[in-house]
Amino acid sequence: MDFELNEEQRLLQESVGRMLAGAYDPDRRKRYASEPGGFSRAIWHTYAELGLLGLPFEEKHGGIGGGAVETMIVMESFGRVLALDPYLASVVLSGGFIRLGGGDVVQSTILPRIASGEMLMAFAHAERQSRYDLADIAMTARKDGSHVVLDGEKTLVLGGDSADQLIVSARLSGARRDSSGIGLFLVGAAADGVTRRGYPTIDGRRAAEIAFSGVRVAADAVIGEPGNAFPLIEHIADHAIAALCAEAVGAMQALHDNTVEYLKTRKQFGVPIGNFQVLQHRAAEMLIALEQARSMALFAAMMADDADPAARRQAMSAAKVQIGRSGRFIGQQAIQLHGGIGMTMDYSAGHYFKRLTAIDTMFGDADHHLARLARSGGLAAA
Amino acid sequence: MDLRFTPEEIAFRDEARAFMQKALPAPIRDKMIEGRRLVKDDLVTWQRILNAKGWAVPHWPVQWGGAGWSAVELYLFRDEMQQAPAPEPLPFGVNMVGPVIIAFGNDAQKKRFLPRIANLDDWWCQGFSEPEAGSDLAAVKTTARRGGDHYIVNGQKTWTTLAQxxxxxxxxxxxxxxxxxxxxxxxxxxxxxxxxxxxxxxQTFDGGHEINEVFFDDVRVPAENLVGEENKGWDYAKFLLGNERSGIARIGISKARLRRLKELAALATSGDKPLIADERFRMKIAAIEVELKALEMTQLRVLSRERNGHDSKPDPASSILKLKGSELQQAISELLLEVAGPYALPDQMPHDEAERWNEPPVGPEWAATLAPHYFNWRKASIYGGSNEIQKNIIAKAILGL
Known part of the structure; x- marks a missing residue:
C-alpha cells in the first residue's frame, strides 16, 4: 500500500497544474463560458497536446494508457480552477463506453479523434422520469432489418449541445425500470430525427435536452452487448463518480484554501477574523470534511475497476455520500465565513459552491447513495 | 501510488487474525463483545500471551522487544487485535512511559522498567492532569522539591485511569x-x-470505576527516578502526547462495535420486523460506515506519509484522527443505545467489579450494557486532548490561524 504518487504521476500533476494555472483565472473563465459550447476550444486543444484527452486510451488509439489514479489527478486539477471543459462527457463517459464496449472498428475510428480533440462526445442517458435510477429507460430501440430505430427523449445531457457524436441508451425489451433489455447506440448529433436544445447549468456549464424521432442507426453503431448494456452503464457511471469525486476534492481544496486565506487577511474589531476561535474551529471542521472527502476520492479511484461489481458499486456509493456531504458543508461554510463578499457573483467562492452543489446532483446525490448503500447491506469491512 | 495492500501485507494480516482467533481466551473475548467490564487479571493474562508470542510491544525498538514491523504492519496488527475484539494493551506502559524511557531514560531505567512493562509485571498509570490543569496541561502545580538524593513530592493528580x-x-x-x-x-x-x-x-455516571484522584503528601522519591534532565519534562510530555498517532482513531474497535450493532439490530424487533430491516435505521448505520471507511483511508494516508519519511515529528493530522475517531465511537454507542430501545432503561450493570449481575436479567441480556456503554463513551471526546483542543491544534498547526 502506497499513497505517494510515482514519478510519472507527479509529473502529470505538475504539468496539468501549471498549464491550468496559466489558462484559468476568474475573468478568463467568464470569457470562456460565453464562447460557443461554453468553453474554450483553444484550451481543449492544449489538453490534446498534453495527452489529456487520450489519458485513459491505449497508445494504439492515440492515448497514454492511464488508469483511475491518473484520471483522479487530472480531475482534481480541473476542480481547483473550476475548469469548464466537457472532459467528463467526452473522455471519461463517452471515451469510457467506447474503450470498454466498442468494437475494434469503432475504437480505432473514434478514440484517436477524441484524443486529438477533433471530436466531442456526450452520453445521452437520463430521462425526465428517471431521477437517479440508471435503469429507468423508456426510450425505445426497435429493430428494423439491419438497422435500429430510436424514439424518445433524453434530458440533462452534459456537454450535449457541443457534442459531435452521442452515445444513447434505449430499451430493446422489457419494462421501463428493468435492468435488462437496454442497449447503447452511437448516434451523430446532426443525424436525421435528432433535435436538441442547449442551455446553461447552475455551475456555469452547458447541457442539452435531446429528442430522437425515428432515428435510424446502423448495426455497427452498437456499443456493448445489445439488450445487456446495463452492467457497462453501471461501470462507466462508476468511473464518472470516481472522476467527479476527485474534481470535487480539487474544488473543496481551493475553496478551503481561499477561505483560510481570507480569515488571515480580513480584519474586523482591529484583528484578523481568523483570531476568533469560533471561526478557527469552523475552518478546522471544514478541513476534516475535506480530508475525509479526499480519502473517499482515493478509495473511489482504487475501486473504480474492481473485479467485483457489487463491491465497486458500494464503494462508489460510499464515496458519493462523503463527497456530497463534505461538499455541501464546505461550500456553505465558505460562504458564511466570507460574509457579504461571499454572496457576490464577482467573487470566486460562490462559483465553487455552485459546482460542488452541481456535482452532488450528478449520478445520484448523497441521500440516494446512502439509501442504496443501506439497502445493499452496508459497506463491507476489510 | 498503489492503494491496495500488498500480498505480503495481506499475508501478515491473515497471520495476525489467525493468532487473535486462536490465542484470545474465550471468556475475555465474550466480555469484550458483550461490553462487560474487564478486570485487571484479564489485561494481565492477554498481555502475557502477547509477550510470549513476542508481540507485546511491537512498536518498540527490537532491542527492547520490538517486532521490527513497518508502520502498515503495526496498523494491521492493531486493527486485527481491536477487531478480534481483544483488550488493548494498557497504554500507560507500552505507549506512554515506555517510549519516553526508551527515548530519554538512562540505561539503568531501561533495564529496570522496560521488560516489566512489556510483561505487565508493573501496572502504570498517568499522572498528568490536575484539578487546575486539564486541557491546560502545563498549569501543573504538584511540586517536587529536591532534598539530597530524593525529591519530596506534594500535590494532587486527577482523572487517573486505573490507578486503583x-x-x-x-x-x-x-x-x-x-x-x-x-x-x-x-x-x-x-x-x-x-x-x-x-x-x-x-465513580463515573455510567456506574463504572475507571478513574481516580491520586494524592501526594510528602512523598519521598529517589532522584534516580527522574527521567532525562530536570526541568525538561514538558518536552518529554509533548513527545508522549504526540507519539501515539497510529491507532489513535481506534478504527478496529469501531469496526467490531459496528458488527455487534448489526447483530443486535437483527435480534431487536420493531413492529413485526427486525430493526435491521428498517430502512431509516440502516441508513444511520450506513452513514457511519461511510465515515469510518473515510477515516480508515485517512489513517492509512498518514501512515504512508510516515513511512515515506516526510518528517519524524508528530503529524498534526493525528488531531483529525483523534477527533473523528472519537466522534464515530460515540455515534456507534448512540445507535447501540437505540437498539436496546426500552430495555436501555433497567439499571442492571454491576457497579463494582462483580462479573455479572446476580438477578435474572430484565429484557434481553445483551441490552443490559448498552446504556452504560453509551454514557461511558462520552469520555472519548474529552480525554487525550478534548476535541475542542484538537480543533485548536488543527487551526494553528495545519491552517496557520
Missing part, C-alpha cells in the same frame, strides 16, 4: 516554581507503594 491497580505512576511535577509555565516541569517515576501516596476512586 497501579504499581507505578509517571508524573509531571514542578521542580522550578520560579520558571515560566512550560519550563520548570520534570518527568518523575513514582512507586505507588511509597508512603504518602493515596488513591481515591471517582
Amino acid at each position: 491497580y497501579a504499581d507505578w505512576i509517571f508524573c509531571l511535577v514542578r521542580t522550578d516554581p520560579s520558571a515560566k509555565k512550560q519550563q520548570g516541569i520534570s518527568f518523575l517515576l513514582i512507586d505507588m507503594k511509597t508512603p504518602g501516596v493515596t488513591v481515591r476512586p471517582i
Whole structure:
C-alpha cells in the first residue's frame, strides 16, 4: 500500500497544474463560458497536446494508457480552477463506453479523434422520469432489418449541445425500470430525427435536452452487448463518480484554501477574523470534511475497476455520500465565513459552491447513495 | 501510488487474525463483545500471551522487544487485535512511559522498567492532569522539591485511569516554581507503594470505576527516578502526547462495535420486523460506515506519509484522527443505545467489579450494557486532548490561524 504518487504521476500533476494555472483565472473563465459550447476550444486543444484527452486510451488509439489514479489527478486539477471543459462527457463517459464496449472498428475510428480533440462526445442517458435510477429507460430501440430505430427523449445531457457524436441508451425489451433489455447506440448529433436544445447549468456549464424521432442507426453503431448494456452503464457511471469525486476534492481544496486565506487577511474589531476561535474551529471542521472527502476520492479511484461489481458499486456509493456531504458543508461554510463578499457573483467562492452543489446532483446525490448503500447491506469491512 | 495492500501485507494480516482467533481466551473475548467490564487479571493474562508470542510491544525498538514491523504492519496488527475484539494493551506502559524511557531514560531505567512493562509485571498509570490543569496541561502545580538524593513530592493528580491497580505512576511535577509555565516541569517515576501516596476512586455516571484522584503528601522519591534532565519534562510530555498517532482513531474497535450493532439490530424487533430491516435505521448505520471507511483511508494516508519519511515529528493530522475517531465511537454507542430501545432503561450493570449481575436479567441480556456503554463513551471526546483542543491544534498547526 502506497499513497505517494510515482514519478510519472507527479509529473502529470505538475504539468496539468501549471498549464491550468496559466489558462484559468476568474475573468478568463467568464470569457470562456460565453464562447460557443461554453468553453474554450483553444484550451481543449492544449489538453490534446498534453495527452489529456487520450489519458485513459491505449497508445494504439492515440492515448497514454492511464488508469483511475491518473484520471483522479487530472480531475482534481480541473476542480481547483473550476475548469469548464466537457472532459467528463467526452473522455471519461463517452471515451469510457467506447474503450470498454466498442468494437475494434469503432475504437480505432473514434478514440484517436477524441484524443486529438477533433471530436466531442456526450452520453445521452437520463430521462425526465428517471431521477437517479440508471435503469429507468423508456426510450425505445426497435429493430428494423439491419438497422435500429430510436424514439424518445433524453434530458440533462452534459456537454450535449457541443457534442459531435452521442452515445444513447434505449430499451430493446422489457419494462421501463428493468435492468435488462437496454442497449447503447452511437448516434451523430446532426443525424436525421435528432433535435436538441442547449442551455446553461447552475455551475456555469452547458447541457442539452435531446429528442430522437425515428432515428435510424446502423448495426455497427452498437456499443456493448445489445439488450445487456446495463452492467457497462453501471461501470462507466462508476468511473464518472470516481472522476467527479476527485474534481470535487480539487474544488473543496481551493475553496478551503481561499477561505483560510481570507480569515488571515480580513480584519474586523482591529484583528484578523481568523483570531476568533469560533471561526478557527469552523475552518478546522471544514478541513476534516475535506480530508475525509479526499480519502473517499482515493478509495473511489482504487475501486473504480474492481473485479467485483457489487463491491465497486458500494464503494462508489460510499464515496458519493462523503463527497456530497463534505461538499455541501464546505461550500456553505465558505460562504458564511466570507460574509457579504461571499454572496457576490464577482467573487470566486460562490462559483465553487455552485459546482460542488452541481456535482452532488450528478449520478445520484448523497441521500440516494446512502439509501442504496443501506439497502445493499452496508459497506463491507476489510 | 498503489492503494491496495500488498500480498505480503495481506499475508501478515491473515497471520495476525489467525493468532487473535486462536490465542484470545474465550471468556475475555465474550466480555469484550458483550461490553462487560474487564478486570485487571484479564489485561494481565492477554498481555502475557502477547509477550510470549513476542508481540507485546511491537512498536518498540527490537532491542527492547520490538517486532521490527513497518508502520502498515503495526496498523494491521492493531486493527486485527481491536477487531478480534481483544483488550488493548494498557497504554500507560507500552505507549506512554515506555517510549519516553526508551527515548530519554538512562540505561539503568531501561533495564529496570522496560521488560516489566512489556510483561505487565508493573501496572502504570498517568499522572498528568490536575484539578487546575486539564486541557491546560502545563498549569501543573504538584511540586517536587529536591532534598539530597530524593525529591519530596506534594500535590494532587486527577482523572487517573486505573490507578486503583497501579504499581507505578509517571508524573509531571514542578521542580522550578520560579520558571515560566512550560519550563520548570520534570518527568518523575513514582512507586505507588511509597508512603504518602493515596488513591481515591471517582465513580463515573455510567456506574463504572475507571478513574481516580491520586494524592501526594510528602512523598519521598529517589532522584534516580527522574527521567532525562530536570526541568525538561514538558518536552518529554509533548513527545508522549504526540507519539501515539497510529491507532489513535481506534478504527478496529469501531469496526467490531459496528458488527455487534448489526447483530443486535437483527435480534431487536420493531413492529413485526427486525430493526435491521428498517430502512431509516440502516441508513444511520450506513452513514457511519461511510465515515469510518473515510477515516480508515485517512489513517492509512498518514501512515504512508510516515513511512515515506516526510518528517519524524508528530503529524498534526493525528488531531483529525483523534477527533473523528472519537466522534464515530460515540455515534456507534448512540445507535447501540437505540437498539436496546426500552430495555436501555433497567439499571442492571454491576457497579463494582462483580462479573455479572446476580438477578435474572430484565429484557434481553445483551441490552443490559448498552446504556452504560453509551454514557461511558462520552469520555472519548474529552480525554487525550478534548476535541475542542484538537480543533485548536488543527487551526494553528495545519491552517496557520
